[in-house]
Structure formats: C-alpha cells, structure tokens
Amino acid sequence: MTIENNTVIKVENLQKSFGxxxxxxxxxxxxxxxxxxxxxxASGSGKSTFLRCLNxxxxxxxxxxxxxxVDIADTSVDINIHRQKMGMVFQQFNLFPHMxxxxxxxxxxxxxxxxxxxxxxxxxxxxxxxxxxKDRANDYPSMLxxxxxxxxxxxxxxxxNPQVMLFDEPTSALDPEMVGEVLDVMKKLANEGMTMVIVxxxxxFAKEVASRVVFIDDGVIAEENAPAEFFSNxxxxxxxxxxxxxxx
Amino acid sequence: xxxxxxxxxxxxxxxxxxxxxxxxxxxxxxxxxTFIYKDRWQFFTSGLKITFIVTIGALLMGVVIGLVLxxxxxxxxxxxxxxxxxxxxxxxxxxEIYLTVIRGTPxxxxxxxxxxxxxxxxxxxxxxxxxxxxxxxxSGAYVAxxxxxxxxxxxxxxxxxxxxxxxxxxxxxxxxxxxxAIKNILPALGNEMITLLKDTSLVSVIALRDVTKQTQNIIxxxxxxxxxxxxxxIIYLVIVIAMTKLLRxxxxxxxxxxx
Numbered sequence: 001m002t003i004e005n006n007t008v009i010k011v012e013n014l015q016k017s018f019g020x021x022x023x024x025x026x027x028x029x030x031x032x033x034x035x036x037x038x039x040x041x042a043s044g045s046g047k048s049t050f051l052r053c054l055n056x057x058x059x060x061x062x063x064x065x066x067x068x069x070v071d072i073a074d075t076s077v078d079i080n081i082h083r084q085k086m087g088m089v090f091q092q093f094n095l096f097p098h099m100x101x102x103x104x105x106x107x108x109x110x111x112x113x114x115x116x117x118x119x120x121x122x123x124x125x126x127x128x129x130x131x132x133x134k135d136r137a138n139d140y141p142s143m144l145x146x147x148x149x150x151x152x153x154x155x156x157x158x159x160x161n162p163q164v165m166l167f168d169e170p171t172s173a174l175d176p177e178m179v180g181e182v183l184d185v186m187k188k189l190a191n192e193g194m195t196m197v198i199v200x201x202x203x204x205f206a207k208e209v210a211s212r213v214v215f216i217d218d219g220v221i222a223e224e225n226a227p228a229e230f231f232s233n234x235x236x237x238x239x240x241x242x243x244x245x246x247x248x
Numbered sequence: 249x250x251x252x253x254x255x256x257x258x259x260x261x262x263x264x265x266x267x268x269x270x271x272x273x274x275x276x277x278x279x280x281x282t283f284i285y286k287d288r289w290q291f292f293t294s295g296l297k298i299t300f301i302v303t304i305g306a307l308l309m310g311v312v313i314g315l316v317l318x319x320x321x322x323x324x325x326x327x328x329x330x331x332x333x334x335x336x337x338x339x340x341x342x343x344e345i346y347l348t349v350i351r352g353t354p355x356x357x358x359x360x361x362x363x364x365x366x367x368x369x370x371x372x373x374x375x376x377x378x379x380x381x382x383x384x385x386x387s388g389a390y391v392a393x394x395x396x397x398x399x400x401x402x403x404x405x406x407x408x409x410x411x412x413x414x415x416x417x418x419x420x421x422x423x424x425x426x427x428x429a430i431k432n433i434l435p436a437l438g439n440e441m442i443t444l445l446k447d448t449s450l451v452s453v454i455a456l457r458d459v460t461k462q463t464q465n466i467i468x469x470x471x472x473x474x475x476x477x478x479x480x481x482i483i484y485l486v487i488v489i490a491m492t493k494l495l496r497x498x499x500x501x502x503x504x505x506x507x
Contacts, residue, residue, distance in 0.1 A: 057408055059330055075330070084414030094409035098427050107423060108413040153409075160413060 006033045008067070008164050008195050009054060015062030016049055023049045025219035026063070031164065036196045038206040038227075041216040042242060047199045050216060051168050054197065055079075055086045068163075084112055087157030091169040093149040095141035095156070101128070102137045105156045113160065120159070127155040131185050147178030151185050158189075165189065167198040203246055207231055215239045251471065252281050278475040288466055292483065295462030302379045302458065303445045309384025310444070311437070314391025317343050321392070322399050326417065343392075350389035356450050358382050363454030372457070379451040379458075387444055394440060398433035399425060431502055438495040442488055449484070459483060 009031040016024035023046045031037055041047040052058040054065060056072055056079045065073045072082050096104050105127065106120035115123070128134045131151040141149055150170055157165060167186070171179045183205050190196055190209050200206065206213050207227045214224040215236065223236040231247075234240050254277055258265070265276055283289045324332050324340040332340075350358070362382040369375045402425050410420035452461035463480045467473050 055412060057412060080411075080414050080416050083412060086412075088409075088412035090405055090409060090412075092403075092405050094403075094405040096406065096409070096424055096428075108415065111419065111423070112414050157413070 007031070008033050008035075009197075010066040011054070011063070012066075013063040014050070014053060014060055014065065014073075016046075016053055016058060017061045023219055024053065024060075027216070027219075027221055028063075029214065029221060029224070031195060031197060033195055034193045035211045036190045036198065036209055037212050037214060038210040039197065039199045039214045039216060040201070040203070040206065040242070040246075045216045046219045047216045048168055051166055051197060051199050054166055055083050055088055057088070084108075084160055085163045087154075087160060087162035087165040089150070089153050089157055089165065089167045089170045091173050093141075093146070093153045093173070095149055095153055097141050100138050100140055101133070101144075101152055104141070104152065105159045108156075109159050124155075124159055127158055128152075130188075131155055145178060146174045147181045150174065150178075150182045154182075154185055154189070164195040164197065167196065167200065169199050169201070171200065171202060201246065203231070203243075215242070217242075251469070252285055257281075275475075278470075278472055281470050281472075282466055282475045282479065288469075291462040291466050292459060292479075295457060295459030296483070298376065298451075298456060298458045299445070299448050299460075301376060302383060302448045302451060302456070303441070305376075305380035306383035306387050306444055306448070307441050309380060310387025310391045310440070313384065313388025314393075314395050317346070317388065317392035318395035318399065321396055323417075347389050347392065350386055355383070355386050355447055356453065358386055359450055359453055369454070375451075375454055375456040378454060379448070379456045383444060383447060383451070386447075387440060390440055390443075391437065394436040395429075395433055398429040398436070401432045402428045434502065435495065435499050438491070438498070442491055442495075445487065445491070446484060 007030050011027055011029050011031075014024055014027040015022075027050055029037075039047045039051065049058055053060050053073075054067075056065075059075070060073045063073060064071045068082050068085060070077050070082070072079055095101075096107075099107065102121060102124055105124040106115075106117070109115040109120045109123065110117060125134060125137065128137055131154070133148060133151060133155075136144065136148065136152075141152070144152065154165075154170075170186070171182050174182065179202070183202060186196070186198070186205070187209055198205075198210075210227045212224060213227050213230040215222050215230075215234075215238075217236070217238045223230070223234065223239050231243065234243055254274070257277055257280065258273065261273075265273060268276065281288070283292075320336070320339045320343050324336050327336075331337075359379075359382050363369065363375070363378055367374070367378045367381070369378045399421075406424055406428065407420050410424040411417070415423065448458055449460040451458050452464065455461070457465070460480060463476045466476045470476070
C-alpha cells in the first residue's frame with residue numbers, strides 16, 4: 001500500500017455496524033494535506049459515525065484507515081499514539097470541569113508529549129491569545145459561555161500539534177449568537193493551512209471555507225465536489241432534496 | 249452470684265436517692281448496676297473498641313474489593329462494539345457470581361457460615377479477623393455498585409475527550425473520570441460506613457465481644473434487659489448522628505470546590 005505524500009488520511013471501504021444496524025456501508029475517500037473537508041447529511045445518515053471512526057472512537061467493523069503510515073483500523077495498532085496527532089472537537093465541548101483552562105490545555109502535552117510545565121503553559125497562553133481568551137487561563141470551564149468553551153476545546157486539541165483536526169458538529173450546541181465566534185476560529189485555522197474534517201449543518205461556512213463538500217446518505221458517500229459546484233449543481237436526487245430543505 | 253439486690257443497694261444509697269419517688273429510685277438503681285457497679289461501663293468501652301475496629305477494617309477491605317470489582321465491570325462494559333478479551337470476560341463472570349451470592353444472602357447467614365463452617369476461630373483475635381473478613385466481603389459487593397455508578401455518572405464525553413487527546417484507557421480513568429467520580433462516590437461511601445457500623449452488631453453471633461455482645465454480657469449479670477438495651481440503642485444513635493453530621497460537613501466542602 002503506497003500513500004501519496006500529501007495524503008493525510010486514506011479511507012478504504014470503511015464499514016461500521018452497531019449490532020444489526022449497518023451504519024457505514026463502505027466509505028472510501030482521501031483527505032489531503034491542507035484540505036478542509038465538510039461532511040453534510042441528514043441525521044442518522046452516518047456522518048458523525050464516519051468522523052468518529054477516523055480516530056477510532058468508534059471501532060470500524062471493516063475496511064482500512066491509513067494514517068501516519070499505518071492502518072489504524074487494525075486493532076493490533078496502538079491507537080493512542082496516533083490519536084495524539086488527530087485533534088478532535090465535540091458538539092458538547094467536553095472540557096474537563098475539574099481542571100482550570102490552563103490545566104485543560106497542558107495536561108495532554110505534559111503527560112503524553114513529555115513537555116515541561118513551562119513549555120506547555122507558554123504554548124497554551126500563545127494559543128489562548130490567538131482565540132482572545134488569554135485572560136481566562138485560570139478560570140474553570142463552568143465560568144465560560146458556550147462559545148468560549150468551544151474555542152478553548154479547539155485550542156486544547158491544537159496544543160497537541162495535530163496533523164489533522166476533526167470537528168463533530170462544533171456549533172450545534174451553541175446559542176445562535178455564539179456560532180460566529182467559533183466559526184471565525186475555524187476559518188482562521190483553515191486559512192493557516194490546517195487539515196480539517198468537519199461535520200456541520202452550517203452551509204454558509206461550507207460554501208465559504210470548504211475545499212470539498214461530501215454528502216453522506218445511508219452510510220455511503222452519495223456525492224462529493226468543490227463547494228461551488230456542489231451547491232449550485234447537485235446531481236444526486238437525495239442531495240437535491242436535502243439542500244432544498246436546509247437552504248430554504 | 250454477684251447480683252446486686254435493690255434492698256442492699258438502697259440501704260447504702262446516698263440521701264438524694266431516698267428523696268426520689270419509688271419508680272425513679274428503681275431507674276437509678278438499674279443505671280447504677282448497668283454502668284457503675286463493678287466498673288461495668290468498661291464492658292461498653294471495650295465493646296465499642298471492637299465495634300470500631302471491625303467497622304474500619306471491614307470498610308477498608310470493602311473499598312479495596314469494591315474498587316477492583318467496579319473496575320472489572322466498567323472495563324468490560326467499555327467494550328461496546330467488539331468482544332472483550334477472554335480474561336476480562338472470565339473475571340467479569342466471577343464478579344457477577346460474587347455480587348449475586350453476597351447480595352442475595354443475609355449478612356447473618358454469611359457470618360454463621362464464616363464463623364462456624366469456614367474459619368471456626370478459636371481466639372478473640374481470630375474472631376475479630378473473621379468478623380472483618382465477613383463484613384468486608386459483604387461490604388465490597390455494595391461498594392462495587394457505589395463505585396460503578398459513580399464512574400458511570402461521569403458524562404461519556406469526558407472519557408471520549410480524554411481518549412481523543414491520546415490518553416490510554418487507564419490514563420483517562422486516572423486523570424479525567426475518577427477525579428470527577430469521587431464527588432459522587434465519597435458521600436455514598438459515607439452512608440455505607442454508617443450501615444456497616446450498625447451491621448457490626450451482628451458479629452455477636454460469632455461470639456465476638458462487640459458493644460452489642462458486651463451489653464448482653466451485662467444483662468446476663470444483672471438479669472435486667474431494659475436499661476442496657478436502651479443504652480445500647482442510644483450509643484449507636486449518638487455515633488450515627490455524629491457520623492452523619494461529619495459527612496454533611498464533608499459533603500459541603502466537596503460541593504464548595506465544585507466547578
């Protein structure tokens with residue numbers, strides 16, 4: 001198996017079942033360096049499951065996921081090492097409530113990358129500064145708004161220097177007025193060249209930022225294209241129906 | 249033999265006793281022969297010592313057993329899609345048998361079996377160890393459920409966030425899940441300690457001289473049950489109230505550090 005140098009993740013015939021429920025029915029795609037892939041689809045289509053399979057939060061039941069030179073779908077691979085290089089942002093933020101923001105951001109680099117406390121904290125402050133939350137370093141997550149929590153969650157993942165960032169509906173749990181601040185951070189990140197895979201319902205964001213939009217329907221990729229073509233000239237009838245609903 | 253008679257006592261009683269009505273005179277006599285005559289209060293203090301030793305010993309043992317069982321069960325449940333490894337399935341099988349048997353039989357029966365079938369201790373130390381083992385094994389089954397529900401009360405997203413950063417299962421548990429679970433576990437563990445303290449009264453069936461057994465020993469000397477048994481109830485009640493107060497204060501402090 002040879003992977004081109006600029007491919008970050010290569011997915012081959014990915015399958016996932018929960019018991020008898022066959023959710024992913026063979027997904028193959030490649031995510032290139034610097035690409036921003038936005039995944040859309042109706043709820044229950046398997047888009048979140050697909051994203052969660054990429055870092056094996058859900059163990060795939062079939063197929064291969066090549067990342068970092070190995071097939072991480074193979075259960076004999078030590079997934080923990082590879083997860084360090086894949087940042088993930090969740091719908092519910094999942095900040096650690098018993099730790100300060102600073103500790104949230106430094107615990108993984110210190111314990112896993114063996115960074116010194118000083119180095120990890122300096123890096124955390126720099127990242128916090130980038131999202132305008134430097135002054136909240138010593139606060140606890142419960143003292144922050146949803147938008148602030150999600151911005152922290154993004155930089156917490158970035159503190160591990162990941163090769164790719166996975167976003168699982170990062171704005172779905174936010175109050176509408178806070179969606180913008182999170183999308184702005186993501187836009188900035190995309191412009192800096194970060195490889196990103198994003199499951200979202202924000203079609204405006206997809207149009208503006210995505211390098212490729214993927215429509216997942218019934219466990220397969222039903223259509224994928226550059227955003228301009230994808231939104232203006234959809235081919236798949238299910239996609240047409242989906243877009244007419246969400247863009248209406 | 250050794251029984252103090254009321255008439256003998258009243259003849260030597262101080263003047264203030266004689267001025268009391270007859271019913272109260274009798275009560276004072278009962279209290280006197282339960283606590284003061286021949287330093288019988290020492291029965292209560294030596295009994296309480298055994299009660300506390302057994303309670304604390306059994307609690308420590310229960311916590312160790314409970315932690316191990318809870319980790320086995322939680323680990324097994326963490327495998328949702330794939331089958332857990334064989335060793336884990338075997339361990340979990342025995343854990344479930346243990347929980348079913350221990351929670352499905354009365355503690356009294358467990359004590360009788362341990363004291364008269366399995367261990368049959370001959371010395372006081374042997375009986376203390378037998379009591380601690382039985383209560384500890386029993387408590388472990390309940391502590392396991394306390395710890396497991398404490399671990400399960402932590403949002404699943406927390407463990408997922410930990411794993412997504414690259415932490416192993418053990419690291420995620422240690423740094424992220426357990427510190428959050430402790431806030432739920434400690435208060436419930438305090439309640440378990442109170443239950444355990446009251447349950448130690450059962451060890452008298454294996455002739456262990458805890459405070460209950462010692463009270464019975466006093467009655468066997470005075471032939472009067474009311475004052476010793478009521479006193480015994482008050483002793484347990486006072487200890488439980490004190491422990492409850494301490495736990496409340498402790499819980500308050502835990503909640504204060506809640507973020």
